[in-house]
Amino acid sequence: MKLRFYLLGKIDSKNPSAIPKQQIQKWHNEGIITYLGENSDVREFIKYADCIVLPSYYKEGIPRVLLESLALKTPIITTINNGCKELVKINNIDNDDINIGSNGILIKPKDERLLYKAMIKFSTLDRNALALNALIESKKYDIKIINEIYKNRILDKYLCNLKNKNIIFVSNSCFGMFNFRLKTLQFIRDLGFDIHIIAPFDNTTKYLIDNNFKCYDIFIDPKSLNPLKELRFIRELKNHIIKINPSIVINYTIKPIIYSSFITNRLKIPNIAITTGLGYVFIPKGIIKSIFKRFVVKLYKIALKDTKEVWFLNKDDRDEFINLNIIESHKAFILPSEGIDLEYFKIDFIKNTDFKPNNKAQEEYLKNLPQDDEIRFLLIARMLYDKGVYEFYKAAKIYSSKR
Secondary structure: OEEEEEEEOOOOOOOOOEOOHHHHHHHHHHOOOEEOOOOOOOHHHHHOOOEEEEOOOOOOOOOHHHHHHHHOOOOEEEEOOOOOHHHOOOOOOOOOOOEEOOOEEEEOOOOHHHHHHHHHHHOOOOHHHHHHHHHHHHHHHEHHHHHHHHHHHHHHHHOOOOOOOEEEEEOOOHHHHHHHHHHHHHHHHHOOOEEEEEOOOOOOHHHHHHOOOEEEOOOOOOOOOOHHHHHHHHHHHHHHHHHHOOOEEEEEOHHHHHHHHHHHHHOOOOEEEEEOOOOHHHOOOHHHHHHHHHHHHHHHHHHOOOOOEEEEOOHHHHHHHHHOOOOOHHHEEEOOOOOEOOOOOOOOOOOOOOOOOOOHHHHHHHHOOOOOOEEEEEEEOOOEHHHOHHHHHHHHHHHHHHO
């Protein structure tokens, strides 16, 4: 049995954990892994993979790509990490060995030898049974379930008797609102509410506007600590909120949660914070990172003091906030992911008419269908160390050295 290793995703050069483009290209040129570049529609690539691998030690919420994989009947190998371990069904986890579940395999992060061992073990398992259980598991995360939670816990709870139908959503990108929350926004809009999105404009903004959402551009630098930039964001955000006069504000990602929660609480406007993953700030990496984490924790405590509810996508993130005394336990709620559109991500999906491979590597991957004597392992993520991309390469290198 031959094993094949592929990477698909953006090289995010601005991220502190980014793997340089030259490094990715070097690995590709070695012939140990194949870098496919990026593509906006991952369904075709998942369809022709035997297993989706995400060896992440990033503080995930619930990784969307793993949900997409399960929905497309593709087993997964991932880590016993926040947000990842929830998606593989295992009763008891052994931190020092591979853990075989009904729909995939779990391992501890930052261990390329264990990852290699998991891949070899995967090649011996009943992949048809794993695939069937993957599909069954995906049903728990249907976007329709998530939408009903928004309705019951926000719309019915806080807005049922109000004539003001303005709802503000604040995020660090329009892309995040479009890619992760479009179906939920459409659902709330169709119930008669006016959707206002405050986020930096990008190439997805036009699609949000086409859905009759009102969009407001705002300057935000997610990685900056420059006080002038922060004050600019706070000032613009406050002006937008006052002008819109919402009944409730829903905030996503670190800076919008901290600043928008603080502003809306001062303005006596109900607000909910939805943490979609704790992010790189909560990954321990030395003294400076620890100091920065303590600073962020202090900001969270101040900002969320009067926030109505704080939602998390997994139990570990919720427990960390409670253990750090950022919030009281009664405010916490676990949202079971941001949902997956099972009509779009389904086995017999219809290919988008404008879908096309972006390079020769993608052309060859999609043209040369998997053979009976090979297994394709595909990692789909931003090319970050925190996503376990380096461990994936090292595991592939171990396999190459043993052939």
